[in-house]
Amino acid sequence: MSISARRHTRMATVAIAGAAAVALALTGCAGPAEKPADGEPVEITFQSWVPNIDRAVDAFNAAHDDIHVTLETITAGPDGGYATMLSAVQAGNPADVVQLGYDAIPDFLINDALEDITPYVSDAKDLFVPWQWQTGVFGDKVYAIPQASGPLGQFYRADIFEELGIDYPKTWDEFYEAAKVIRASDPDRYIAAFAFNQAPWMIGLAQQGGANWFVPENDSWKVSIDGPETAQVAEFWQKLIDEDLVKIEADFSSEWNADIQNGDVVTWISGSWADAILRGTAPETSGKWAVGAMPQWKAGENVSATWAGGSANAVLKGSKHPEQAAEFAVWLNSHTDSVSILTEIGAGWPSIVDTAAIASLQDAPEVFEFYGGQDIWDVFAESDKAVDTSWSWPPLSSTLFASLTDNVKAAVDAGTPLVDAYAKTQADMVAALTERGISVD
Structure with missing residues (x-):
């Protein structure tokens, strides 16, 4: 087990023990999966504050006929979208997938607001940069898929x-x-x-x-x-x-x-x-x-x-379709077409290991022109490697x-x-x- 993995295992123990000690678990819980009518796609909702992320959602919907994602735009931060998400979990009507900063994942965990998506995403681990993947791993369970670092x-x-x-x-x-x-x-x-x-x-x-x-x-x-x-x-x-x-x-x-x-x-x-x-x-x-x-x-x-670590996508406790929600989260953040869109719209530095196939990192005329012809992604690639992941x-x-x-x-x-x-x-x-x-x- 890596140093980062051990650190997050200990971190999970501390966070979960603290939550149990003060009985903070919220009332929302996952019910039985709702089955769509024959031939109809599974409907899931996705909450995010990232401008223009609808382009990546549209790309997912165009590539899938068994899952359809509806985007709901929220306000970033603890006083905006996060409060709305936690209230929805408590009320039993949460969105399926949500945008969370890496810094917010422990908060949601101690409030028992995240689904364990380990059974659905275990094969995805090697797609992502190890330290970013570990931001959503607590103990031996996966609660979030990394999107991008800052x-x-x-x-x-x-x-x-x-x-x-x-x-x-x-x-x-x-x-x-x-x-x-x-x-x-x-x-x-x-x-x-x-x-x-x-x-x-x-x-x-x-x-x-x-x-x-x-x-x-x-x-x-x-x-x-x-x-x-x-x-x-x-x-x-x-x-x-x-x-x-x-x-x-x-x-x-x-x-x-x-x-x-x-x-x-x-x-x-x-x-x-x-x-x-x-x-x-x-x-x-x-x-x-x-x-x-x-x-x-x-x-x-x-x-x-980094600026607050980065962002991830998590499945909220109470989602009726956690498997499909997790599938969307993995695709959104690992499929090169989607990651290229996310990078272009300013979602952050990609969390996937292989960035060579991301089109918007290889050729971004509008970006490079703004910076006098400089390929600014070279700077951030080096910066990302130099982040203290402890x-x-x-x-x-x-x-x-x-x-x-x-x-x-x-x-x-x-x-x-x-x-x-x-x-x-x-x-x-x-x-x-x-x-x-x-x-x-």
Whole structure:
């Protein structure tokens, strides 16, 4: 058994034991499979927030006459689609297949909201990258099929860097020096936004800095949100804030969109899927952008991270057609035609092992043109290989996200140190896990 497999086995033990201790199992349960009329396809529903994923669903329906999938668009995140999904499970009328972030799978597991799909997907394991497959495996059971990861890279305005004579920053020290040049070049211009609203972004920076916030050990969780690696990252961004070298604003806000469009924010550290967002947000800047690897803490290293891990598709507890739902989830994320569509629409970096047959990775004229002819997928392929796969997502990730964003925003508003915000988040998570009966070391 691999290190990753052992880690997730221990993780499952901790999560499930915690759930049992506080009796959190929801009332929804799988009933007898509903049989369609003779000659009619099995009808299943799929909930996802990914824009344009209907193209992949349509491809599945066109290739299958025994299963028909209806797409339901939901809002991403714990306060949107996730809450709707869990409520539907409790009410006994869930969708069959749903989109979940890797970070959310433990939350759904401890709420007994996922079907064990092991009998239907055991032959699919070798199709997927091992660490991504393991995000849906707990103990010896499979609960989700990986869709895509979100390896980090840095999108940057190559034209502005060239105009100012700045070499691409390969280290964080060089990033700091570039920030000073960019800030001095225009009173409205910043190297980056400090996105206090994005817990996945802040977590990715900490992960890339060598932090590992949640480690399952001896049927317990070791929580280290405020450790030295995170402190180094927090203190670096604190310096940028104190010297007015980054703009404090929420990304995806109207202000941020305008800054991306007009060149007042000239870099964006984000997942591979951000390409589609950037092209949609600032189409008039086509040809001016490029993508580079994450700056390193030590010159010559190659360490990367992800934006909240990635996304998976899971079958909800109570589905009347778990076998067909699982078949759809595997096809959606492994058939090369479908994966090519998912990559093109910005779903993330593919979870399948063999990416050579994915057409949209081999030839993407619209994408490459936007980045001045650069094949940006080479950057994200290397980033994905450099991700520290020992990172584990804990139960209550929605609590983690809310606590981190609240505490960091409070620190920024009050002018107090960011390291204190991470210490407060550490205390919040230990208290939340303990309250749910989950053992914490």
